[in-house]
Amino acid sequence: MSTGNEFDTDMIETLGPEFTVFVGLLLIMVVPNLGNGTFRIPGTPIRLPWFLGGTRFKAVASPRLPGLLAVLTMALALFQVIWYLLDATPADGQDIMAGGVFIFKVNMFSRIFEAIFFAALLLAAIASLDRLPIGSQKSDDIDVLFNNRRQADFYILMLTSALGMSVVALAQDMFVLFVGLELASFSTYILVAFHKESRAGSEGGAKYFIVGSVASAVGLYGLSMLYLWAGSLQFHELAAHWEAQGATSLSMMALGFVLVGFAFKISAAPFHFAAPDAYSGANSPVAGVLATASKAMGMLGLMRVLLIITVPEATADGSAIWIGLLGVLAAVTMTWGNIAALGSENPKRMLAYSSVAHAGYMLAALTAIGAWNWGLVDNAGVAMDVVVAALLFHMFVLVFFKLGAFLVLGVLEMEGGASRLSSLAGLGKREPLLAVAMFLFMISLAGVPPMAGFLSKLLVIMGIVEVATGTGSLSSIGDAHWVWWLALLMVINSAISMFYYLRIGVVMYFHEPEEGRKGPLASGASIRIAIALCAIGTVAFGLVGGELIDLCRDAAESLR
């Protein structure tokens, strides 16, 4: 760990990607407003040009500009993050301090999360270039004017959520983390409700906002209790305090409340009720971001709290204190998600429930980390690395196939709607390549080789089984740690999930298209490019995921 530096010029270098996003944000706010506006010096007839307002310059008046700026910003930030990741080693780490307090820490672990966030937001931004209709600038139609006018709003919110998420990734203090979380959350609340003219949009947005703020409030209450207990919200001090004091009734209650806040973000049962409404009300790229980046953000919070703060304290048998609670949560979440998805007729709700199920798989992996006998410190770190790496890999590749599936629905939305299973009907004939991509995403979600989803599920199950079997030999399977049964539940759930994922394939290839839906879909080059990128990622990381696994392992190692 390198020495911390106070706010200074080094910081700009260290926080390059974040500043890129910030500058991009300012540009989107300012650039479209550049015009020949002037400023009259009071009391004089002298007018000074100050370039804001007035008649906008032709070059900046295009409603496409904010979208392009956002894509450019996200691409640049992602490029910087990946550049860092390729160069860094697990031992690297740079602290940003202010007044002796750790604010941020830049290392591989935080950067890989930023890569996940930025990749998801970049793909969603590319896709949104087509998804948000842009009309002719000369049109007088009120809808067209309205849509052209709000282009900038949409991308500003995307960038603020990117900024919020990266703050969460870097935070070394619970309070900073919470600020970032809220910045990202509020951006997504508005993004979900962005199509407020549609009933589903405003309903989903309102539900998501209300449930989300309650969860945040509960989380915040938990934070206040943590502060009461430890006198600090710094991660390292909380961890030290936990180690010294152990679990008290106050700290346990605080932990429970904080978990609620994050469990909402990853849409774990029973805090998932808003998710299906939010996903189906939001436009598809935004729903994709909720299911990938926003979920990764919640997962990140859980990891910080469960693995950094509370793990040093262990129960009598050496496992973490929260293991039972988390195990039950995982089992309920994955089963509930899958069973609810079986009955969903709306493909976006189906994907939302499948995302709940995936949250269950991830919680099962976290449970496995807690199950490790932390008395054996040498091995504990290794086991944690394996499972955390599996989780990182899972969240990374999830961006491709989960978001990709939402984007395919996004293409259908451009035609008229994707809220019924039958809107996918006949896609195999109408758009063979799109249907193939959707099928790849579905079987990847189900975990069929050789897709990336299989490799990630394999890694997660491997992690759980490795922890459960331990190093010693077993005399019977009953001797394995009970998290082994979570792995069994997970594979059974995968089998159940096969049914609804396959149903999409059947509908696409077997059913006749709905009335009035014939021929190829509306064109949209950029959303198709985004889908193609997702499909390539889904297949490529499944076939040759080795490098990414390495990266994730390094990143997991840097968490310690």
Add this chain to the structure above:
Amino acid sequence: MNVDYLSMMVILPILASIFLLILTSRLNPAARAKFDAPVRMAAFIISLAMFAVATLMFLGQIGDDGGSGIAFNTFEFQESYVWIEQLGITWTVGVDGLSFPMVWLTTLLMPITIIATWNEKAGATYFPLMLMLGGALIGVFVALDMFMFYVFWELTLIPMFFMILKWGGKDRKYAAQKFFIYTFTASVIMLLGLLTMYFLMDTQTFSMQEMVVQASGANASGVWLGLEVQKVLFIMLMLGFLVKLPAAPFHPWLPDAHVQAPTGGSMMLAGVMLKMGAYGMFRLPISLFPHALEEFQFIIMMIGLVSLVWGAIVCLGQTNLKKMVAYSSVSHMGVILLGIASMQPLGWAAALFMMFAHGIISPMLFAVCGAFKHHYHSMEIGAMRGMAKHSPWLATSMMFGWMASLGLPLLAGFVAELMLMVAYWYAYGWWIIFPGLVLAITAAYYLWSMQRTIFEGGEATQPPESLHGEPVPDIDNSEKIAMLLLAAFTILFGIMPWIFLDMMDMWTRSAMAFLGLGGA
């Protein structure tokens, strides 16, 4: 120069199929129709080339070494590359006496299937899927890495799912999903078993060859991983393979999948895909857990017996020809289990030979079903009345297929059944009454009923109603060629079974000795 033929036989057809699929999907329907014939030709040539390579392998290296190079856990044409280094996953291929007959069978069936369905007008995507299926199947048989094995094991599901879904019968949607979900469920449980085993190993490895060495070393002096664990893992792995096989009571997906699948799909499904189950049993649970096998010997025997009897009885009651053939497959797969449970080198060799023989005979029966459906527009056995008069080629092929399936001497099925009976007698004594009686009675019943439906009816027989007064057709030339080829191979392996039986025998003997299991 050392050419890795096996990897090429896996990768090339899959790549070719993806290329052809992308090529044809870019075209509009009118242009696509023009591509039907060239795509079919390309698929045929590729499959023929694969057959040639497999045959040359046999005539060259594999035939030459007298079987010593392909005994238990020694492999020919072995090649290994790093795949995912970080997890220790490799791409390792090789063939032994267990897998080579299956590889050869796959390459044989691919061109024959394409010939048999030459005139089906299936469209330009059908034959590429067939190629992909072939490549994935060979991948399963040659894979010597646990991860690679599982990848190809699941990959076979995808082309078959689409073949059933796109060209299947009326209930194809139900059948395709049932097929996928049954086998997928079983195989994820198998996957968990494999992973649990992986982490319990002393030296963790995905290489099947090293696993077997490790297991046998521990099994010789004690029980590898402990008996309890071995039993649980054995059940988990066997579950995956029993569903694939399929054995009663895990067979309900099979009749649906078969009845709905197109002819080519059924031929590959019955010919090779079912054998994946039996192959997997030999390759993993039996090779790794001989102690558990001994524990479960009787249960496996009972499952086999139930499959045999149940399949035969249900088969008797069918009025749908394809369903009847499908249930007869369940019955024959029971025979394979009986062979395994006999724990005799002869019984195992019988099981292996049954896999091979059934792999030639059942595609012939399904080809007959397909031709019947194609020309008579019906699957009902009632519609066959007097067929010998109207369509002598079809009737002859059907009779031949049934005779071969029921184990007529000098045909391939007989060799396997005879060997099985002897081994079973050694192992279980008077129990032989059950399989013996079932085989004899069903044989007699089928032949009698077939004779009545196909040949009787005489002058008064009218063409079946399903033709709606069209002239009664006989089968096409392409179908004739396919039938003749399959019949020729059935006779060839009936008269000269030693072509492959030698290597199977070698493999089972060395396997028994290696695993320290009992033998005659």
